Amino acid sequence: MNIPLIRVQSACYTAEIFRSLDCDCHAQLAKSQRLIGDRGGYLIYMLCDxxxxxxxxxxxxxxxxxxxxxxxxxxxxxxxxxxxxRSYERVSEVIKFFGFLNIKLLTNNPRKIEGLRGAGIEVEREPLEIDSTDESRSYLHTKAHKMGHLLIRV
Incomplete structure (x- = not known):
């Protein structure tokens, strides 16, 4: 059985609706959709802005x-x-509902990885980096240096 590619995306109304450029949320969603469209997989969308x-x-x-x-x-x-x-309990329930106990997770957030691993799901991380822009550079720096996100190009 192939290991499914999964993106867990939290809502970001400022980026998705109002197209704010100071974060990478919308770009991550768009890139995830392209990767899942090309390779197959699942997008789990969390309504928790x-x-x-x-x-x-x-x-x-x-x-x-x-x-x-x-x-x-x-x-x-x-x-x-x-x-x-955020809690990833419901996300793990969705993943398990489909019978997946081993996944490739599109993420830079170690909390997502640990949240799913803590629920008994084996997680292989697939990076989802977006190049910073003048508007997003500060936010991405904060994500990497204060929140532990696994970003290389900050």
Missing amino acids: GRGAGLLNKLRGMALGEKEGLDTSDAYRKLGLPQDP
Whole structure:
């Protein structure tokens, strides 16, 4: 049996609806869709904007970042929010529903890998790096250096 290619994508309304360029979320979604279209696989979409903190908290963090010059990580900390409160329990249930216990996961986030491994799924990571732009460079730097994302081209 082939090991399926899977992308777990969290909603990012600012990028997906309003086309904000200060993150790589929309570009990751588009690249994942191309890879899955070409190679086969599955996209699991999580409705949990703001890394699970919710849209309102995300907007509060963005406003605080603008006002005080804070990055996403520091803004969430100042608001008393965890940097990434997402849980991957439901994702693991979806994956197991399809009978997959071994997957190739398109991700740069070690928390996703560990969340799925903790649920008994064997995970092989496939990097999903997007080249930074002038608008996204700061955000990607924060993801790599403060949140542990596995990024090489930052």
